[in-house]
Amino acid sequence: MLRQLLFTKIDNAPLLIFRMFFGVLVALECYGAIMTGWIRRTLVEPEFTFTFIGFEWLQPLPGWGMYFYFFVMGTLGICIAFGYKYRFSIIAFTVLWTGVYLMQKSSYNNHYYLLILISLFMCFFPAHRAYSSDAKKLPRLKRNYMFSYVKWIIVLQLFIVYTFASIAKLYGDWLDFGIIEILMLNKADYPLIGPLLQETWVHKIIGTFGILFDLLIVPALLWKPTRKIAFITSIFFHLFNSIVFQIGIFPYLSLAFTVFFFEPETIRKIFLKKKEAYISNEVKIPPYKNMAILLGASYFLIQFILPIRHHFIEDDVLWTEEGHRLSWRMMLRSRSGVTEFTVTDSETGETYNIDLDAYVTKKQKRRLQAYPDFIWQFAQKLKKDYAEKGKNIAVHVKSKISINGRPYEQFIDPEVDLANTPWSYVRHNEWILPSKLD
Known part of the structure; x- marks a missing residue:
């Protein structure tokens, strides 16, 4: 059964159309990041960029470098859509997008992470086998079929995303709709x-x-009797999110x-009327079957573990943020904080209060005052800056935060x-005080 599920040849019309939409x-x-000023605000103006911990070496390019960086990525997107030098274009885009994702987290969004995963899949999918510049130049590339595992990889990934997003909402502040009220205040x-x-x-x-x-959306789309109503519901849901929350391409990527x-026949008739249909449904086991199954099983095991890892870390993820990222915990909380950094010279005992406005932008400051990894990273920056002046320092922090409108x-x-405390990647960081959440 597994062989039939994964290695049946099916019409590749959905993959071809998705490649075009994706690109x-x-x-x-x-291009929108350039035009809207997102690059300027996030990567150019900040003196100090909060990277993912461990990727401090990955810094924005100086001057106009990041504008050029995004222009190249946008152009690669067009190449992907047209299937021009597809393998190079999709691999290059995946590397560049992953780089910009890791080099900053002040503008973290789950769809940035999802885009990495889908781009990675597309590096291996035969999305350029028809209706592409590559297939036109090299007719031997042309195929009108794909293996069914292409479809099921996408479906399983979406099932993980949506299911864990739903489960994460099953907590008090969402169920009493308090967090919805907070999220809507600025609308x-x-x-x-x-x-x-x-x-x-x-x-x-x-x-x-x-x-x-x-x-319910993934099961409803899979079941033919509910597919059309699920699709119409998806259009409404994602357009609502696009208008109200303004989250870039994510709603349209979801559609x-x-x-x-x-x-596939439906997609072919709507979008690719001249495409030759593939109807044989032949099952053919490729020589890379065992490797594909091993890699796929390993990947999806990780995808199932990441969203539940916070259950194995001490305290409430809503308070500590440990295990929050890469877990499809979307629009679940509102955090604000008041933070004071004090630097002490280890030799003289002199103390200095740090003016955060001299180091970070307003957007960064909001994150710095409420998120523990930002606080720790800024302490490391202070340590490095003072070390360059020949001073050995200690950094102490007084911080109060409010979660979902609760008292600080x-x-x-x-x-x-x-400054001299290591960051723990997989265990609770004990310097985060115990949760006061109900």
Whole structure:
């Protein structure tokens, strides 16, 4: 059964169309980052960039470098859409996008991470076998089929994303709709819908619908009797998210994924009417079968482990943030903080209070005051800066944070010298004080 599920040859129309959608969307994302000032605000203006811990060596290019970087990525997106030098284009884009993802986390979004995963898949998928510049130049590349594992890889990845997103919402502040109210506060000035988004009954609808949609959308798209209504619901859901939360290409990428849920014949008739149909459904075992199954099983095991790892780390992830990223925990909390950094010269005993505004942007400051890894990284930066002046220092932090509108509570142990305390990647960092959440 597994052989038939994974290695049946099916029409490749969904993959070809997805390649085109994917390329156009990533091009818009990259060019849009230039036009909207996202690059300037996130990568050019900051004096200090908060990378993912362990990737401090990965820094933004100086001057106009990051504008050129994103222009190249956008152009690669166009090449992907047209299937021009496809393998090079998709691999280059994947590397570059992963680089920009790791070099900054002040603008962390789950869809940035998802884009890495999908790009990685596309490096191996035969998405250029037809309706591409490559296939036109080299007719021997042409194929009108793909192995069915292409479809099921995408489906399983989406199932993981949506299911864990739904499960993560099953906690108090979402179930009593308090977090929805907080998330909607800054939407009050939206034309037409702003006042409506402040209504309690709207919060209840959004909260309930969010859980049910994430939990049911993949099964509903897979089951033919509910497929059309699920697709229509997806359009409404993702357009709502696009308008209200303004999260870039993610809603449209999510809609593009739906081509894998419809019958290839349906996709072919809508988008590729001149394409030759493939109808044999032959099962053929490729020579790389064992390696493919091993790699696929390992990958998806990791994908299942990452979203649950916070259960094996001490304290509440909502408080500590440990295990939050890469876990499909989307729009679940609002954090704010007040933080004071004190530097002590180890030789003279002199102390200095740090003016955060002299080091970070307003956007970075909001993260720095509320997230433990940002606090630790900034302590390391201070240590490095003072070391360059020939000084050995200790860094102590007084920090209070508020989660989802609760009263501010002390967050960081002020007695711990964070400049000389290592970061733990897999265990709880003891200098984060115990949670005060109910």
